[in-house]
Amino acid sequence: MTVENPAPTDNPIDPYHFEPYPLQAGEEYMNEQQQTHFRAILEAWKRELMEEVDRTVHHMQDEAANFPDPTDRATQESEFSLELRTRDRERKLIRKIDQTLELLDAHEYGYCESCGVEIGLRRLEARPTATLCIDCKTLDELREKQRGG
Numbered sequence: 001m002t003v004e005n006p007a008p009t010d011n012p013i014d015p016y017h018f019e020p021y022p023l024q025a026g027e028e029y030m031n032e033q034q035q036t037h038f039r040a041i042l043e044a045w046k047r048e049l050m051e052e053v054d055r056t057v058h059h060m061q062d063e064a065a066n067f068p069d070p071t072d073r074a075t076q077e078s079e080f081s082l083e084l085r086t087r088d089r090e091r092k093l094i095r096k097i098d099q100t101l102e103l104l105d106a107h108e109y110g111y112c113e114s115c116g117v118e119i120g121l122r123r124l125e126a127r128p129t130a131t132l133c134i135d136c137k138t139l140d141e142l143r144e145k146q147r148g149g
């Protein structure tokens with residue numbers, strides 16, 4: 001399988017340090033420019049994650065079976081299991097980003113899935129895959145805590 005490896009110039013947005021959206025007074029929430037802004041962030045983030053997953057796989061292939069010593073092998077195995085967990089988390093995040101991109105396609109992005117209010121640009125920029133407004137999120141966490149005891 002060939003994996004795309006775009007040059008840095010093809011990827012102008014850094015998903016971790018991008019410019020916040022320059023909001024104009026009276027601008028309609030989730031207008032086309034805003035959707036484009038978030039799509040670019042989500043796609044750049046996804047690309048970044050996929051490259052990380054890819055690096056992990058290559059790293060593990062390179063390292064595999066290079067340690068004949070059992071102690072080294074044990075260390076290597078625990079390193080691998082850590083990497084696998086990281087990769088698992090990245091895959092879940094990629095899936096979440098895909099779902100978020102579908103919301104964008106359906107013009108349903110940016111609204112709380114629980115109460116329907118606007119989640120807000122700044123919260124979405126801090127957490128582009130957020131599907132709950134801050135109030136519902138807080139409530140959700142409280143309930144979670146109560147359930148957990």
Ligand SMILES: [Zn+2]
Nearest residue numbers: 112115133136
């Ligand atoms: Zn809400």
